[in-house]
Amino acid sequence: MFANLKDDTSIEEILKNHDLKSLLYQFSVKQLAEENIIFLDEYHQIKNFIETKDEDLQNDLRIKLNGLFSNFIEDSSQYALNIPDATKTDALKRWKEQTTKETPLSAIFSILDETYKHVRDLLKTSSILPFAQELKQATKNAIKVVIIGAGFCGTLVARLLDKYKAFQVVLIDRKPVFESTPYSIMAMVDPDLQEKILLPLDNLLKNGVFIQGHVTKLRSNSVDVNGTNIPFDYLVLGMGSSYKSGIKAQNWSVNYRKKNYLESFEKIKEAKKILIVGGGTGMSMFTT
Numbered sequence: 001m002f003a004n005l006k007d008d009t010s011i012e013e014i015l016k017n018h019d020l021k022s023l024l025y026q027f028s029v030k031q032l033a034e035e036n037i038i039f040l041d042e043y044h045q046i047k048n049f050i051e052t053k054d055e056d057l058q059n060d061l062r063i064k065l066n067g068l069f070s071n072f073i074e075d076s077s078q079y080a081l082n083i084p085d086a087t088k089t090d091a092l093k094r095w096k097e098q099t100t101k102e103t104p105l106s107a108i109f110s111i112l113d114e115t116y117k118h119v120r121d122l123l124k125t126s127s128i129l130p131f132a133q134e135l136k137q138a139t140k141n142a143i144k145v146v147i148i149g150a151g152f153c154g155t156l157v158a159r160l161l162d163k164y165k166a167f168q169v170v171l172i173d174r175k176p177v178f179e180s181t182p183y184s185i186m187a188m189v190d191p192d193l194q195e196k197i198l199l200p201l202d203n204l205l206k207n208g209v210f211i212q213g214h215v216t217k218l219r220s221n222s223v224d225v226n227g228t229n230i231p232f233d234y235l236v237l238g239m240g241s242s243y244k245s246g247i248k249a250q251n252w253s254v255n256y257r258k259k260n261y262l263e264s265f266e267k268i269k270e271a272k273k274i275l276i277v278g279g280g281t282g283m284s285m286f287t288t
């Protein structure tokens, strides 16, 4: 664990490695500088697309850069970065003067690049190393919590425990996404909702891990998933319920689930008459 972290490991290398990135996030929480890492991580993720010729992607990047600017740099922004006034004033000035719809993407990136470099240089890998050692020791003694099911119950418990070093969380679900069941009925009449109600689980936890797989066996102190035995100190069962109809996903593939939604949408679109029995959840389908 963290064996590949050396004095000269760059922040970019850390951001590319899942374990090291998670370490960096935990370090930032301790330093009360979480916003710095969120900014570095988000900027680093989109930086690689700077040369893209794809117009849709370019538009998405403009929106994303705009979001980074308003969330991290603008006055009274939600996650204002702790950067010197001069760097901030310069970024604000350039942003006001140089960002129009016609401004090339590379020019917009260059405004935030200065801020990125500044925030990155505040972090010294050498200062993270002692923290990594400390964490390694703490993880050895951490309470292992396995959570089966990443629905409302499982994800809530996982996110709450994940914040504490005292717990090592393993969240397991056969689906790679969290699906908001109450909205599923609306997604059958509005296919655009699909993307909003199927949320990837890989990045949900910062310290713990998500495993996609079907738990096939429970023992008093371990579970079996994907042919592997995972031990626990505590087990949370959040497997929910199932329905005879397809209202909850029966299949584990996201593409198949999306196909299900589209098929229901087509059937509903073609129907001449629809009878909704029950004015509770049924009404949400009617009003969508």
Ligand SMILES: Cc1cc2nc3c(=O)[nH]c(=O)nc-3n(C[C@H](O)[C@H](O)[C@H](O)COP(=O)(O)OP(=O)(O)OC[C@H]3O[C@@H](n4cnc5c(N)ncnc54)[C@H](O)[C@@H]3O)c2cc1C
Pocket: 148, 149, 150, 151, 152, 153, 154, 172, 173, 174, 175, 181, 182, 183, 184, 185, 213, 214, 215, 216, 238, 239, 240, 241, 247, 248, 281
């Ligand atoms: C149409 C509809 C509308 C609703 N509206 C509301 C509402 O407005 N308000 C409200 O409070 N409730 C509503 N509900 C109920 C609500 O959706 C459920 O109470 C809630 O989803 C239960 O959450 P859960 O985490 O317990 O289980 P689930 O959301 O069912 O999640 C269980 C998870 O466990 C996983 N799983 C199961 N077995 C295994 C296994 N062996 N290995 C790995 N993974 C496994 C499943 O893949 C699933 O992701 C609605 C339900 C429906 C169907």
